[in-house]
Amino acid sequence: MRVVVPYAAKSPKTRLEPVLTAAERSVFSRAMLADVLRTIVEAGHEPAVVTTAPLDLADLELPGEVATSTSVVVDDRSLTAAVNARLPTDERSDAGGSEDGNGDSNAVAVVMADLALASSSALEALFAAAADVAISPGRAGGTNALVVRHPAFRVDYHGASYLDHRVIASEVGASLETIDSFRLATDVDEPVDLVEVLVHGRETDRAPTCLREFGFELDVRDGRVAVSREESAATE
Amino acid sequence: MRVVVPYAAKSPKTRLEPVLTAAERSVFSRAMLADVLRTIVEAGHEPAVVTTAPLDLADLELPGEVATSTSVVVDDRSLTAAVNARLPTDERSDAGGSEDGNGDSNAVAVVMADLALASSSALEALFAAAADVAISPGRAGGTNALVVRHPAFRVDYHGASYLDHRVIASEVGASLETIDSFRLATDVDEPVDLVEVLVHGRETDRAPTCLREFGFELDVRDGRVAVSREESAATE
Numbered sequence: 001m002r003v004v005v006p007y008a009a010k011s012p013k014t015r016l017e018p019v020l021t022a023a024e025r026s027v028f029s030r031a032m033l034a035d036v037l038r039t040i041v042e043a044g045h046e047p048a049v050v051t052t053a054p055l056d057l058a059d060l061e062l063p064g065e066v067a068t069s070t071s072v073v074v075d076d077r078s079l080t081a082a083v084n085a086r087l088p089t090d091e092r093s094d095a096g097g098s099e100d101g102n103g104d105s106n107a108v109a110v111v112m113a114d115l116a117l118a119s120s121s122a123l124e125a126l127f128a129a130a131a132d133v134a135i136s137p138g139r140a141g142g143t144n145a146l147v148v149r150h151p152a153f154r155v156d157y158h159g160a161s162y163l164d165h166r167v168i169a170s171e172v173g174a175s176l177e178t179i180d181s182f183r184l185a186t187d188v189d190e191p192v193d194l195v196e197v198l199v200h201g202r203e204t205d206r207a208p209t210c211l212r213e214f215g216f217e218l219d220v221r222d223g224r225v226a227v228s229r230e231e232s233a234a235t236e
Numbered sequence: 237m238r239v240v241v242p243y244a245a246k247s248p249k250t251r252l253e254p255v256l257t258a259a260e261r262s263v264f265s266r267a268m269l270a271d272v273l274r275t276i277v278e279a280g281h282e283p284a285v286v287t288t289a290p291l292d293l294a295d296l297e298l299p300g301e302v303a304t305s306t307s308v309v310v311d312d313r314s315l316t317a318a319v320n321a322r323l324p325t326d327e328r329s330d331a332g333g334s335e336d337g338n339g340d341s342n343a344v345a346v347v348m349a350d351l352a353l354a355s356s357s358a359l360e361a362l363f364a365a366a367a368d369v370a371i372s373p374g375r376a377g378g379t380n381a382l383v384v385r386h387p388a389f390r391v392d393y394h395g396a397s398y399l400d401h402r403v404i405a406s407e408v409g410a411s412l413e414t415i416d417s418f419r420l421a422t423d424v425d426e427p428v429d430l431v432e433v434l435v436h437g438r439e440t441d442r443a444p445t446c447l448r449e450f451g452f453e454l455d456v457r458d459g460r461v462a463v464s465r466e467e468s469a470a471t472e
Contacts (some may be wrong), residue, residue, distance in 0.1 A: 026419040122416055141435045159456040182421035199377045220395040225377040
């Protein structure tokens with residue numbers, strides 16, 4: 001199965017501007033990307049990063065097997081256009097019947113680069129879904145990860161994409177399954193999401209390590225959980 | 237397995253005050269409770285509502301089988317104290333070895349009353365976990381649902397309870413499993429959470445129907461998804 005990981009390299013994670021500088025947002029977004037790539041490889045697949053601007057894989061300092069399994073291609077179109085250009089078509093189905101030897105060569109998975117909590121078991125559950133289209137929704141109606149096996153299905157990431165994708169699947173006659181995963185539902189967009197990275201990140205993950213190096217820690221006050229940052233830790 | 241559903245009957249869902257009147261918050265919280273009770277019964281169990289103030293089950297207008305399967309007890313202690321009073325003890329283990337005939341009579345599940353998206357399959361996965369303590373975390377380090385099979389484990393819902401519960405389990409020598417579910421991770425506390433109810437609620441669910449009757453609908457603007465409400469629909 002091809003696993004596409006779209007990455008907005010130019011000015012990543014702008015909604016984290018209240019708590020991270022531009023340089024920090026770039027470092028943090030690449031730490032999340034590295035975690036997502038490693039998790040995809042742990043789930044037994046070879047990720048293809050589709051980036052809006054050139055990206056040097058060496059900068060990601062990926063573990064050996066992850067680095068050798070990962071490819072990078074630049075595509076500066078919109079997310080929707082770049083993904084649709086890589087979804088299954090009848091032609092690919094005709095041409096590539098046995099390329100990966102598991103009968104699933106025409107399936108394409110799309111996994112967002114900011115799913116810092118993604119686990120290999122959650123991805124495996126998504127990848128194993130038998131439906132023509134399988135979606136792990138994000139909060140607020142987003143589509144955080146999906147697998148497409150139907151040649152007529154196309155994505156539209158604008159707005160409530162999870163609901164739109166249900167409609168699109170229905171229109172083209174594709175069966176649809178929703179995969180229920182908190183880890184895949186948690187895309188890291190806003191300052192409040194950093195709490196999830198610190199609560200659920202594993203020791204071997206890069207994203208929580210990155211946040212701790214930036215001086216962030218969990219802050220429990222009045223029963224609410226937030227993140228706080230050492231004053232001296234901010235960098236320009 | 238006993239399934240405890242704590243319910244704050246006195247002034248439920250205060251954090252929804254920006255968008256719902258006190259009367260509406262009461263109606264909406266009871267709609268969510270009714271959905272949770274029905275889902276627990278669908279998962280094959282009999283829920284026990286532990287409420288901070290008297291609650292007339294008839295007001296919930298539960299379907300027949302759900303009504304006959306549900307019990308109610310008033311306990312005005314704190315959430316933590318009320319739950320701990322109902323967790324397994326060695327005494328209960330000695331006394332009740334075969335009371336429900338499935339070898340799991342000493343297990344106690346605790347499912348929050350505001351898990352409007354809970355599905356029977358998600359609950360079944362939680363209930364089936366073999367660990368001494370199984371937790372479905374909520375956002376911001378919360379504990380939205382758990383199953384306790386260890387007689388020494390006790391809850392502490394204050395603060396980052398998911399992390400605290402991991403520590404407590406470790407201290408008493410209880411194994412712990414985390415159940416990954418977006419549906420169980422989504423407790424409905426704040427106005428932004430209403431989006432999830434409208435996106436993921438099923439037609440047979442009471443909570444989304446209640447919100448639509450209040451005049452709420454999804455509002456997609458500039459690619460972001462929120463809820464909006466008809467001006468005329470607010471009630472006092």
